[in-house]
Amino acid sequence: MARSPLLEGLIEALRCLPGVGPKSAQRMAYHLLERHRDDALRLSEALRAAVERIGHCERCRTLSETELCAVCADTRRDAGLLCVVENPSHLQVMEQATHFKGVYHVLMGRLSPLDGIGPEELGLDRLERRLGEGELRELILAISPTVEGEVTAHYIGEMARAHGVRVTRLAQGVPMGGELEYLDSGTLTHAFESRREY
Template identity: 55%
Template sequence: MSMSPLIDELVAAFRCLPGVGQKSALRMALYLLERDREGGTKLSGALSRAMVDVKRCQQCQTFTEAELCGICASDRRDPKTVCVVETPSDLQAIEQMGLYEGTYFVLMGHLSPLEGIGPEEIGIDRFCKLIDKNECTEVILATNPTVEGEATAHFIADMVKSRNVLLTRLAHGIPVGGELGYSDGSTISHAFQGRRPFA
């Protein structure tokens, strides 16, 4: 049942978020209207400013308001080591560890011919120019262990092979706390391939 045109519009706006259905969208809309109008106004302003001012870093393609993101602009990062990730959230996951001191290249997706996403759409040309310009010594492939992620990693590897660059891949395998009996064959295969000496 329709409540009012403006409420319907607000509910429809919330539904653009991933995983938000009609009931969740209605609940969020009514919560803001009923209990937190100030929060709703703040959300509206932040969303409006972000949609206008946030763009892609000219070097790594992650989101930023500046020409270069904080990582690319930092003189404390090693520009000769580049970690290739699919999304800005993958970049954030690696940054949270606080161990990696190189730079990134964010593909904003992966190769998917069925969806019309080819090398141009994920910026492979820009990536190749970046590693040549920075005279990179290592490229870390940190795409997701999905069929598309693996295909993307292999495509990038083929592009990089002709350059004098060390190509590495994040190890995939049994998670901490996981049991072999509950792991699929592909996960166990990756775990064996990524094994290293026991210290």
């Protein structure tokens, strides 16, 4: 039995979400159309409003409805501490889980030449200007330890050091409550080599 072109279009549109394959998209589409049409309309209206009205903060590049996000507009934040994160969700995690009172630069990705993501796409020209302003004391790299993340961190670290800014990196290794026997050798090796005074 052939499905309607509208239903096919909805299923295909839902597949743009991360982790949603054909089966999941089909389940979502049927769920919304069978019994939850009001929710589907509310979802579409919220999505349209967000796409039309949410842009990027002029200073840190996170998602924002205003020219400056709440963090950048807060004059009580320490402008001498800059934390570099990959995306707005990482900024949100940092805000919720830590007591960090500095400011951010949001990359919106990692360096990946094969995918066409270079320094320009990550806003590194803006970061370079911030480094050149002379206000930064420390740049904290909060970038995932993937191959692309390591390359990105190295690139940004070199930029910051060229401006005489101290560069630090989030500690990596054994998670809180983790059992050593369940760690992979790379994580354990890194944790061992990065040990500190106790």
